[in-house]
Amino acid sequence: MExxxxxxxxxxxxxxxxxxxxxxxxxxxxxxRPKESEGERGGLGxxxxxxxxLFGLMVAFTFSGAxxxxxxxxxxxAEEVNCIETAYLRLHxxxxxxxxxxxxxxxRYVDSRLETYRRxxxxxxxxxxxxxxxxxxxxxxxxxxxxxxxxxxxxxxGLLLLPALxxxxxxxxxxxxxLQLHPPRIVYALLFGxxxxxxxxxxxxxxxGQHRSWLHILGFTLLTVIIVYVMLDVEYPRAGLIRLESAxxxxxxxxxxxx
Numbered sequence: 001m002e003x004x005x006x007x008x009x010x011x012x013x014x015x016x017x018x019x020x021x022x023x024x025x026x027x028x029x030x031x032x033r034p035k036e037s038e039g040e041r042g043g044l045g046x047x048x049x050x051x052x053x054l055f056g057l058m059v060a061f062t063f064s065g066a067x068x069x070x071x072x073x074x075x076x077x078a079e080e081v082n083c084i085e086t087a088y089l090r091l092h093x094x095x096x097x098x099x100x101x102x103x104x105x106x107x108r109y110v111d112s113r114l115e116t117y118r119r120x121x122x123x124x125x126x127x128x129x130x131x132x133x134x135x136x137x138x139x140x141x142x143x144x145x146x147x148x149x150x151x152x153x154x155x156x157x158g159l160l161l162l163p164a165l166x167x168x169x170x171x172x173x174x175x176x177x178x179l180q181l182h183p184p185r186i187v188y189a190l191l192f193g194x195x196x197x198x199x200x201x202x203x204x205x206x207x208x209g210q211h212r213s214w215l216h217i218l219g220f221t222l223l224t225v226i227i228v229y230v231m232l233d234v235e236y237p238r239a240g241l242i243r244l245e246s247a248x249x250x251x252x253x254x255x256x257x258x259x
Contacts, residue, residue: 002121004185007232007240011225014192018199018221025203026212033207048201055194059227062187066235069181073237076178077247080171081254084110087164088258093157098147103258105143109136110255113172117248120179120238130176137169182235195224 003010088106091099112133119125144165148158202220206213233240 011229021199022203025200029204029207083168093154094147095150
């Protein structure tokens, strides 16, 4: 699934916004400092700490969720490969005259699944290929049910093969759902807004110095932007620099073994 906004664009806008708000906060602080008392400064520090803590929690929980979903996607790939391979091996239980046609359907099915993931993050194109995968699933199921009833098939063919096929079909639905599980867009809007507010407060706090500390300015903004960028890239691993090709290679290897 495509992100609501490209990760690189989101990071660039956040960087520009944070630098701008830092400068605005600093200039406002320079004008206000002479009017502040020591008591007011202490009270403002409590508010600033609370806002920064909230921003940190938002980033931590969102990043943790993205990493968890990334690992789940990789594990689902391995689970799908296992389900397909198990069903494919149990074709040996069927009548020898029905096996070639079913094996060819399995090859077409794996090709279709690989094509689905190659088309991502374009969900429209991927859904078209998913529809093709569904058709092949129906063909495989109908052919397998008919084959299990033949007299020269193994007596337990239906008990062993059909549950494996059912698992193979179910995991494809699970993976489709996993592609669409992401935080609501309001979460990213909140992260963006909190990043700007924290920059404004940081700029205000830095106004006590006579000169700008570029080390602190760039350190704060760049680290924040890089973390948010990586978080978005991990959340949408089909759209950015971080990819799931290594996990998809399991499907490629399975397809090669089916020749």
